[in-house]
Amino acid sequence: MRLTCKICSPFVPGLTGDAAEGAGDEVAARERPDNVRVTPLRSSVPGRTRAAVERLKLWENGRTLKVKFLDGEPSVQARVQQIAREWESVANLKLEFVTSGAGDIRVSFAEKDFSWSTVGTDALTVGPSEATMNYGWLEPDTDLREYQRVVRHEFGHALGMIHEHQNPAAQGQIPWDKPKVYAYYAQQGWSKADVDFNIFQVYSEDSTNHTQFDPTSIMEYAIPDALTIGSYAVGWNTEFSQTDIAFMRRQYPSNAPALTELTVGGPRVAADLATAGEVDTFHFVVDQAATHILTTEGPTDTVLTLHGPDDPGTVVTWDDDRGRGLNARIVRKLRPGQYWLTVRHKVAAATGQYTVGVKKSR
Known part of the structure; x- marks a missing residue:
């Protein structure tokens, strides 16, 4: 017997295996350089700084995404469009x-009993005539709340969000009764490996942006009390939580400037990390091989990451505080080509002003 309350499926065609994951990372980096982010970490070795690399699948901020229905009844399409x-x-x-x-x-609505979506820019790795999102049980007479629950959730995936129970911060927060969970999802045709991958396994710290665990998120599955040890349950979330809204506004800020051009040896550019979690991206061109100095200046504790040449997904190097005060400074011999700089605050929740510049070493 299938579950009465259906959930987002783990079966997303064409997106399994290491090769597919590598292709997805490459596409994401081309879409938006700050999909590859460096975060300084504390080190157990005095005087040595470690870093984690976050690999996200966000679309370019401010982008217009074209959405196309491959099939389905017009009345169902209209409701999906309105909620999306x-x-x-x-x-x-x-x-x-x-x-x-x-x-x-x-x-598409063709794959019955299964609803799913690719995550963010992974949609670009799917064949141009194939679905990147499916709604397997939406019908003209489906309750509005069910439309809201499913469409808000799947479009959350499409914009780059993961399942909330797989948030790195969810580790140890849900007291799963694993044997019961395996039995429960077996009714929906999931194997033990499916459950491990889609329920119990959390993302690594270096693969996603995340906040604290939010059981009210639109991206959280319902968790029946019968599947946990003790008394713990999460209902069917149908609304965006306040954390969902704040988090996605940080990923796609409305006041973020377009990609800013820097000129080697030119004037410094003033910028502002105006919202928590914001990352600013700059672009410059090196016309001849030489040692270059890249710096931030100002009162803000910045982290500077250099990408390139000619590939925004390749991290050349990064720095936390080798500049004046809390600023970053990179000295590097660069060959001709295009380069990108990303600037973020060392403290994820903090904001501040700074200037950035690039010059050749004398």
């Missing part, structure tokens, strides 16, 4: 629903 557009008031993205041409997000 709610994300436009949360994230600095636009959803343009098209009936012809290519679609970045392609929606």
Whole structure:
């Protein structure tokens, strides 16, 4: 017997295996350089700083994503479109629903009993005629709350969000009764490996942005009390939580500037990390091989990461505080090509002003 309350499926076609994951990382880095982020970590060795590399799958901030229905009844399509557009008031993205041409997000209703979505830019790794999102049980007479629950959840995936119970901060927070969980999801056709991968396994610290564990998130599954040890349960979330809204506004801030050009040897550029978690991205071109000095200046504790050459997904090097005060400073011999700089605050929740510049070493 299948579960009465259905959930987001683990079966996403064409996105399994190390090769697919590597392709997804490459596509994400081309879409947005700050999908590859460096975060300084404390080290057990005095005087030595470690770092974690976060690999995200966010779309370019401010992007217009084309959404195309591959099939389905017009009345169902209309309800999905109306609810999906709610994300436009949360994230600095636009959803343009098209009936012809290519679609970045392609929606199908053909795979019955399964609803799923690719995560963020993984949609770009799927064949252009194949679905990147599926709604397997939405019908014209489906209750509105069910539409809201499922569509808000799947479009959360499409914009780069993961399941909340797989948030790194969820480790140890849910007292699962594992034998009962395996039996419960077996009713929906999941194998033990499916449950391990989609329920118990949390993402690593270096693979995703995350906040504290939020059981009220639209990205959280319902957790029946019968599947946990003691008394612990999470209901069916149908609304965006306040943490969902704050988190996605940090990932897609409405006041973020477009990619800013730097000129080697030119004037310094003033910038502002105005919201918690913000990352600023700059671009510059090196015309001849030489040692270059890249610095931030100002009162803000910055972390500077250099990407390139000609590949925004490649991290050349990074620095935390080798500059004046709390500023960053990178000295590196660079060959000709395009480079990108990303600047973030060392403290994720903090904000501040700074200037950034690039010059050749004398």
